[in-house]
Amino acid sequence: MVMVRHLALGNGSLLVNLDDSLRVRDFYYPYAGQEDHVLGEKSRIGIQADGFSWIEDWETEPRYKDQTIVTESEASNSTEDLEILFNSCVDCDKNVFLREIEVKNTRDAERTVEIFFQQKFNVYGNSMEDTALFRPEENGIVHYEKNRYFMIDVKKEGGECGDFDQYGIYSDGVKEAIESGELNSNPIAQGEVDSALSVKLQIPAEGSRKFYYWINTGRNFDEVRELNREVDKRVQDFFEQTEMCWRGYIEELDFDAGGLDKHIEEQLKRSILVVRSQINHNGAITAANDSTNLDYNRDKYGYVWPRDGALVAETMAQAGFDGLVEPFFDFLEAVIEEEGYFLHKYNPDKSLGSSWHPWVDENGDPRLPIQEDETALVIWSLKKFAEYSDNQQILEEKWSSLVKPAADFIHDYFDQELGLPKPSHDLWEEKHYISSFTVASVYAGLEAAADIADQVDENGEKYRTRAETIKHEGLEKLRSEKSMRYGRGLEDGELIDEVSAPLIFLEKFGLVEEDDQYFENTVNAIEHDLSPDTEIGGIARYKGDRYHSVTSDFEKVPGNPWVICTLWLAQHRIMNAESFEELESAKEHMHWAHDNALETGILPEQVDPFTGEGKSVAPLTWSHSTFIETAMSYLEKKKELG
Structure with missing residues (x-):
């Protein structure tokens, strides 16, 4: 069984993940990565025709439309002679998940087909304190808890919102109710609750019928009601505008990709x-x-690791999407510790994320729970961002609040006897030692700090001197005369003479020269071993x-x-x-x-x-x-x- 999501639909505050059976499996709001209101549960889709079947028993083809974050997926059932096309999206601007669903009848006789949708919400990521109810004013179903509201509605082509044929609210037994084809019309329930609704279609011989399904989001009844009315008025426009939005976004690509294989x-x-x-x-x-x-x-896994984010931000700025990632440096400015380092990871709302890095070592003595590469790469990434975006002003803005504190920390967190950074957790978060990847990252961070200092009329000579110490004194301690290559790092003063893929960053960050035989041997070992x-x-x-x-x-x-x-x-x-x-x-x-x-x-x-x-x-x-x-x-x- 493949433990992954096949389709991700998001706009920066609403993210919906679908599995290979086209079912909603994650529903994040108001942050991608925080508050999964479905928590991986299957929001089932059932189909009643000659018999009953679940969508996972059909042949499904999850697909995106080219150059969009809009799906163009298909499900088919040869026994029932039915095909269903699912176009799904999260609107570019509005926090609404939409589906345009077309049911095709391949037989030469008219058919009645009923589609059932189960809504499996765990609002705020838990199953307590939820309420699900029917709202007659909008003919919609609402799930809510505290400040999170979700309104589910449907509209048949040419009809009005609230065009569902059955609905029900369930504390238990929703799966069996859907399979029976009879929903209970219960208008409200609390606690651990599910909802269901159905759309019944009369489909002509070798014809099709279309309808829309959507889930609005908001912080109260008024917000979801207003958004529901807007979707009802122009649901097709939402799809067309979202498709245009993403095609236009791709056009911002800052280079000609025509030289690549198709x-x-x-x-x-x-x-x-x-x-x-x-x-x-x-x-x-x-x-x-x-x-x-x-x-x-x-x-x-929906955390912000400063390392991952720094590398992503650098790449996206180079690609021409600097406007997308510039706020990342505001995020970092808000979460950096007073001492100048970053902790393990953060939630999307800037609160501290969970961690398994202890604040004491095996002897109970204090130890910083950090991966130093995360702090160093933030400086490196900001310098690259300024270069790619031609935005030198950001260096001035972030010097005192972000660059200098981080640069001073990586300068001082140093073993002068070894000429290397002190031990910290490695990028894989598995060992506490002097990782070669971290060494390369710190070198890159110090060099970037020195360059930024020059550009903002500050004195960065100490950063450049420290970087030179790493290159001319510390680097040799990472070489193995036995294997004639670089090792993973130093642990308790001993070289870990093993090959690892991140050693490639010794070159990427400029710590080794191009004619370095130890590095050439290292790359050969990575490729073959x-x-x-x-x-x-x-x-x-x-x-x-x-x-x-x-x-x-x-x-x-x-x-x-x-x-x-x-x-x-x-x-x-x-x-x-x-x-x-x-x-x-x-x-x-x-x-x-x-x-x-x-x-x-x-x-x-x-x-x-x-x-x-x-x-x-x-x-x-x-x-x-x-x-x-x-x-x-x-x-x-x-x-x-x-």
Whole structure:
């Protein structure tokens, strides 16, 4: 079973995820990543024709319309001789989820078909204190708790809102009621409640009938009522305007993607739209919003990691979407600690997220629960953002409140004897040591801080001096004379002489020179030692990676291949290509990412090394931004080789 979401529909404050059976599985409001009011539960769709069936028993094809965040999905049942087309979207501006549903009868006789919808809400992410009720003024059903209201309504083509034929409110037994075809017309219930409604259609021989279904959102009855009336008046306009909105958004792309293979160009544009759907209006760039993670970690994934967000912001600014990610730096300005560091992760509303990083070490002594790369990369990302957007003013605005505190922290959080940053948790959040990736990140952050200081007429020489110490004194301690390559890092003063995919960032962040033989050996080891000995291919994080692993044979499969790790190798090849032949060979990793995406173009975090099915969460924002970055790097190098 694939534990991922196939379709993500969002606008910056409402995010709705659908599964491969086209059912609502996540409903986030008013932040993407916070307050999942469905919490992964199945909002069922039932169909009564000659017999009864659930949509998951049909053949379904989840799809997006090209260059939009609008679905164009299809379900078919050959036994019933029925097809259903689902066009679904979240409006670009209004917080409403809409579905245009067309039921096609392929028989040469008139049919009666009734479609049932179950609404499975857990408002605020819990099943207590909810109320579901029928509102006769609008002929709609409302679920609410405190300041969260959701109104469900339907409209047959040519009809009016409230065109449902049956409805019911249930404390239990809703599944059985739908299967029986008889809803209870109960007008209200509280606690753990579900609702259901049905639409009955008379469909002519070899003909079709269309209707609309939507869920409005708001903070009180008045808001959902007003939005419901607006949707009722111009529901078709909502679809057309949303489609135009996203097509126009793609046109903001700041480079010509025509030099890419067609399927890579399509994946690039899909990735841009997916990233857009995962970013909140207040700047919160969420990592992933697939609630299946609850089954694995007993926690959500919809947090803001400063590292992930910094890398995404840099890429999106380079692609021409600086307006989308500029608020991210306001978000960071609001959450940075007084001492200048960032903690593990944050909720989209800027509150501190959950964590497993302890504030004491194994001896009970105080220890900062940080991943230092998260602090360093914020500085690096801001400098890149200013370059790509030609917005030098933001450096002035953020110097005292963001750049200087973070830069002073990474400058001072330093082991002068080693010439390296002090230990912290690594980017995978698994070990506390001096990670080579963190070293490269701190180097990049210090260099960026020094450059920013120069641009705002401040003295940044201490940052540049510290960076040089890392490069000329600390770096050599990360080299292994035994393997003749770089290791993962230092733990208790000893080099971890193992290969890991993030070592590629030693080059990306400028810490190693292009003729460094240790680094060349490291990349060769990443390419050969971290690729599974299966037909799937790809690059794992490191050997022995147990996260979502499907086998313990780490000699055959070092770990599940990750999209970002595979694309990092592509970026290295692109950066070092000296001919069109070498550049073309780098494309195989972009092809791999595209080939291992879901059929909708959604990229997961990792894939099964035997089947290629998505593992962990999907979409992962970082996977999509890394694909965008890789495609841009390819085009830039292609132009350079021109």
